[in-house]
Amino acid sequence: MPVYIRHLPRSASGVRGHSAESADQGGLYSLTPSALPTDNDSSMKFVIASFLSVIIVIFFFPDKIRSLPIFDLSVPVHYRSTISSKTAAILRRNGFIADFTRALQPMNTTHLSTNWPPPDGVFYIPFILRNGRLQCPPNLEEIQSINQLTRERSRYLIDMMRTALDSRWQTTGQVRHQTLPFLAFIADQNGCDVSERSNAFAYPRFSWSVPATKFGVDWCNAFSLPGYSNWASFRNENETSWDSKLASNWRKYPWSSKKNKALWRGSTTCPPSFMGAKLNETPRGKLVQMGMKNPDLIDSAFVNFVNFFKDKKDELRNQTNVAIKRMPFEKQMAYKAIIDIDGNNWSSRFASLLCINSVVIKIDPDYIEYFFRELKPMVHYVPASLDNITQVVAYVLHKDNGGEMKDIVNAANLWCRKSMTGDAMARDLMFQHKEYETEFTNYMASNSIDMESMVSFLHPNDFVNCGSNMD
Ligand SMILES: *[C@@H]1O[C@H](CO)[C@@H](O)[C@H](O)[C@H]1NC(C)=O
Ligand SMILES: *[C@@H]1O[C@H](CO)[C@@H](O)[C@H](O)[C@H]1NC(C)=O
Ligand SMILES: *[C@@H]1O[C@H](CO)[C@@H](O)[C@H](O)[C@H]1NC(C)=O
Ligand SMILES: *[C@@H]1O[C@H](CO)[C@@H](O)[C@H](O)[C@H]1NC(C)=O
Numbered sequence: 001m002p003v004y005i006r007h008l009p010r011s012a013s014g015v016r017g018h019s020a021e022s023a024d025q026g027g028l029y030s031l032t033p034s035a036l037p038t039d040n041d042s043s044m045k046f047v048i049a050s051f052l053s054v055i056i057v058i059f060f061f062p063d064k065i066r067s068l069p070i071f072d073l074s075v076p077v078h079y080r081s082t083i084s085s086k087t088a089a090i091l092r093r094n095g096f097i098a099d100f101t102r103a104l105q106p107m108n109t110t111h112l113s114t115n116w117p118p119p120d121g122v123f124y125i126p127f128i129l130r131n132g133r134l135q136c137p138p139n140l141e142e143i144q145s146i147n148q149l150t151r152e153r154s155r156y157l158i159d160m161m162r163t164a165l166d167s168r169w170q171t172t173g174q175v176r177h178q179t180l181p182f183l184a185f186i187a188d189q190n191g192c193d194v195s196e197r198s199n200a201f202a203y204p205r206f207s208w209s210v211p212a213t214k215f216g217v218d219w220c221n222a223f224s225l226p227g228y229s230n231w232a233s234f235r236n237e238n239e240t241s242w243d244s245k246l247a248s249n250w251r252k253y254p255w256s257s258k259k260n261k262a263l264w265r266g267s268t269t270c271p272p273s274f275m276g277a278k279l280n281e282t283p284r285g286k287l288v289q290m291g292m293k294n295p296d297l298i299d300s301a302f303v304n305f306v307n308f309f310k311d312k313k314d315e316l317r318n319q320t321n322v323a324i325k326r327m328p329f330e331k332q333m334a335y336k337a338i339i340d341i342d343g344n345n346w347s348s349r350f351a352s353l354l355c356i357n358s359v360v361i362k363i364d365p366d367y368i369e370y371f372f373r374e375l376k377p378m379v380h381y382v383p384a385s386l387d388n389i390t391q392v393v394a395y396v397l398h399k400d401n402g403g404e405m406k407d408i409v410n411a412a413n414l415w416c417r418k419s420m421t422g423d424a425m426a427r428d429l430m431f432q433h434k435e436y437e438t439e440f441t442n443y444m445a446s447n448s449i450d451m452e453s454m455v456s457f458l459h460p461n462d463f464v465n466c467g468s469n470m471d
């Protein structure tokens with residue numbers, strides 16, 4: 001049985017195992033022979049050539065160390081062309097290889113566009129990391145044509161990966177294998193069901209979210225990518241640009257002028273386990289009810305009727321609270337506190353809420369992103385549940401607690417300034433690559449598959465370098 005490490009890196013403090021300091025060692029990693037590709041054929045020439053070029057670069061251009069490419073692209077990759085029939089049989093039976101191959105088959109796009117979100121396991125995009133480049137499948141356009149959400153998510157994913165591979169963090173996520181395939185869930189699924197603690201796939205893969213650690217850490221081998229919406233919003237930010245944005249928030253929305261209420265706006269999404277339930281029984285429906293019962297504490301309303309409740313707006317209007325107009329994200333800072341709650345899946349706006357100057361009240365999530373564990377309750381956000389939300393909101397809004405709440409906002413903003421920049425997200429993504437590779441290698445080894453046969457079986461030559469698709 002494979003021993004899965006876990007989806008988030010281990011470290012003594014329980015947060016991501018990187019820090020600004022570790023970046024400085026980044027360049028040095030590329031000097032260790034083990035860091036060079038090891039799965040190609042007679043790699044000795046490659047090793048010697050790369051080693052010499054590394055020495056030359058270091059000797060003559062010490063300031064260039066950080067930007068050393070991971071791989072020497074001038075060395076061609078050779079694959080063993082023959083696989084024994086016994087090996088081929090093992091390969092065909094392997095879950096990862098079967099799903100990867102299936103993802104390359106022509107798909108029924110009509111079926112997918114009419115069944116969205118797709119059931120677990122149906123929807124991922126296969127990619128290959130090869131010689132330090134991201135390679136896209138030949139059917140990428142077809143996959144992207146399914147709907148707008150798929151197009152958007154996959155574009156940001158590809159842009160993020162390409163940027164990270166070109167960044168100074170490339171060595172952090174430097175993969176040891178010249179060719180490393182992976183599957184990325186583009187829909188909300190990650191293959192792990194928290195209610196049953198079941199993991200639908202034996203192999204590691206990338207997804208947007210992972211189960212919260214309260215469900216345990218060793219059972220779900222999905223790796224959370226930096227969020228596509230955070231990449232879309234913050235990829236051009238740096239710490240300096242945040243400084244002026246954060247200062248401007250305080251100018252436009254000073255604490256003393258804020259409405260003394262907690263705000264929630266959102267759509268009627270809910271976990272699939274609530275299929276068939278009444279709106280007011282879903283977590284978000286309950287939250288809106290709380291607001292209707294406690295209007296002096298909570299201003300909560302639905303802005304959008306989707307999924308199971310899509311066509312029920314008129315019928316439900318008189319049982320719940322519906323906002324007449326959408327409130328622009330920035331205007332939400334007019335409120336002292338904002339409530340954040342999972343929808344179908346994870347709350348993708350959590351990170352952006354930590355970048356504004358209202359306190360975030362976070363309803364205990366079932367799904368989290370890679371960064372959640374470095375945030376501390378009552379330091380970066382205020383934790384709550386649907387059972388204690390009114391009590392928590394009353395505490396947050398109490399005038400005696402204003403100082404504590406402002407401290408929480410400032411700690412959240414400090415986190416945002418450091419973590420929601422293009423550079424930091426690139427770093428975090430490369431870190432996840434590295435973790436993925438370790439786990440993927442263990443998975444293949446525990447399935448008695450050597451990386452070289454696996455790679456030649458997958459025909460990586462059908463993949464091409466992903467273009468810039470942000471136009
Ligand atoms: C594709 O999906 C649609 C909608 O679910 C279905 O009507 C159609 O028969 C499917 N086509 C094929 C070739 O399976
Ligand atoms: C930070 O971002 C701003 C705005 O995008 C840009 O003008 C500035 O040059 C950047 N600063 C650094 C140090 O990269
Ligand atoms: C709410 O509206 C629906 C449809 O318009 C109606 O059938 C129902 O009686 C109303 N319920 C209440 C509580 O007013
Ligand atoms: C409210 O619930 C959350 C989540 O279970 C918990 O972390 C928090 O301590 C609770 N707060 C109070 C005041 O009971």
Ligand SMILES: CC(=O)N[C@H]1CO[C@H](CO)[C@@H](O)[C@@H]1O
Nearest residue numbers: 117188343344345346347348
């Ligand atoms: C397909 C779908 O409904 N995805 C949603 C998952 O949850 C996030 C945040 O809660 C939404 O932004 C997505 O639209």
